[in-house]
Amino acid sequence: MPKQFKDPTDRNELRNRIVGLGKSSLRKSYYPQLQKQIKKLKLAKERAEENEKKFSLIFNSTSDGIILVDPGTGAIFLSNATAREMFGYQAEEMNRLTLDSLAGPGETDPVMARLILGNGTDRSTLRSISMEQKDKSAMVCDINASLVEIEGKTFILALIRDITELATMEKEKEEIKAQLAHSRKMEAMGTLAGGIAHDFNNILSGIFGYSQLAKSHISTPEKARQDIDQILKGAKKAADLIQQILTFSRKSSHHKQVLPIFKVVKDALKLLRSSLPATIEIREEIRSEALALADPTNIHQVVINLCTNAHHAMADTGGTVTVKLAETSIAGDQPAIAPLSPGAYLELTVSDTGHGMDPQTLDRIFEPYFTTKRTGRGTGLGLALVHSIVEDHQGHILVKSEPGQGTSFHVFLPVTDKAGTAPEKDREEESVPKGTERLLIVDDEASLASIAQTFFREQGYHVSTADNGVQALERFKSDPHGFDLVITDMTMPEMTGDLLATELLKIRPGLPIILCTGYSDKISKDRTRALGIRRYVEKPLKMNELGKTVRELLDRGET
Secondary structure, three states: OOOOOOOHHHHHHHHHHHHHHHHHHHHHHOHHHHHHHHHHHHHHHHHHHHHHHHHHHHHHHOOOEEEEEOOOOOEEEEEOHHHHHHHOOOHHHHOOOEOHHHEOOOOOOOHHHHOHHHHOOOEEEEEEEEEEOOOOOEEEEEEEEEEEEEOOEEEEEEEEEEOHHHHHHHHHHHHHHHHHHHHHHHHHHHHHHHHHHHHHHHHHHHHHHHHHHHHHOOOOHHHHHHHHHHHHHHHHHHHHHHHHHHHHOOOOOOOOEEEEHHHHHHHHHHHHHHHOOOOEEEEEEEOOOOEEEEOHHHHHHHHHHHHHHHHHHOOOOOEEEEEEEEEEEEOOOOHHHOOOOOEEEEEEEEEEOOOOOOHHHHOOOOOOOOOOOOOOOOOOOHHHHHHHHHHHOOOEEEEEEOOOOOEEEEEEEEOEOOOOOOOHHHHHHOOOOOOOOEEEEEOOOHHHHHHHHHHHHHOOOEEEEEOOHHHHHHHHHHOOOOOOEEEEEOOOOOOOHHHHHHHHHHHOOOOOEEEEEOOOOOOOHHHHHHHOOOEEEEOOOOHHHHHHHHHHHHHOOOO
16 A cells, blocks of 8 residues: 555655656756747748748839739739839729729720630730720730639739830831832832833834824725734733733732743743843744743743843843753752652753852842842842742742853743643634624723724624713613623722622622723632622723623523
């Protein structure tokens, strides 16, 4: 049995000893650990305060505006000093706004909907967003956003960069580029117009001369017929020159056909001989009459531009331009002509005895607007156009040149063994089928309307004319079934040909309509078909072909 303490003082002494032993044990076992934890907490607090200071410094000193946005409402929860300075608001004012309230009037779609919530990812970027400052000043900004989680709640962190100055500079740059391109285009058109003025005057001189001869030979039909044939040839040359201008300005459509390239080369050289100075000699070496699928106007332009380039290389010293046309066979192991498939090709070579080019110039000669010529002597468009045409014809062009050794261009075009089209003269002289139907001809050019009226009346048709679209429409409304076919010009005052056709087809669907145009960038074959117009014919009109087209449409019964 435990010892019994009879003396109360003994019990008290024992209790005091036990308590003392407990305190001493507690100090020895727990105090050191507690001290360590306190130090860790103090250190963590100091680090947190230091990190908060660093975060605050970075948050408020960055060049980008930073705002924290509630993804549900778009309300601004927090903003840095840059954002507030950017938009002109105090901190309290920013906290009462939403992200969409900062958007400019040009932004019709909510910015919030186009950020994180709009694309369904945790990151998004919006470029060139219109935004507005407190004083209603406009800004252009880029916004980069991402989802972040803070204390268990998700926010949108939006970084906003003011690119107003950069956007203004880019806009001014684009405007300057557009003005420069327009200026260069006008310069190029002026150069082209000046270059062919001599040819136009020669053609017109021939037309005037043969017209006078035809009048004097009126009593001798055979001589008059020969004179008229020469007038028609001159008119065709003039039409071809117009096509060259349209090709140069990239506005014309290209009509590839199987044709003898040597004839196009010869025709181009005839024009060049009359315009080049006497110091430039042209040597012609045609060794092939092979056919190729090509647009004659484009190939004509290739020859003219290459020879003109050669002329410029020898303008100060004179020299010789040699134009060769021969057949060649391309094998698959010729690296210099790697883009071409093996087979038979026509090789058009235009070489000169000019000053030649260094490798740096050779690398850039096909770049648009690159030129080494003096101001006013060239625009840098000619060789770029040649390169574009050759590629469009599935061909290839090589250039060989050394300083002081002249330059030679080699154009390769695929040979075709398909039959070519009938000569133009043969088609023109074919008889035109006659008719008795009722035609309405609409043209504001009285002479053209008169020519067409006379031609179709001589073929047996009943023909009425109108000076403009409004007059034609009123006449048609008064008797919608009084005409079997309508031929209308495109460009007319008050009402254009396409609008007239649209109104006529509303009154009488299926009415055969032929639309004629000298040139218009507002109409095309595809658009005419979409409008329900049966045919699209380019001026100058060839009456025999127009007569065959009229007969073809009427024979289909499309009335």
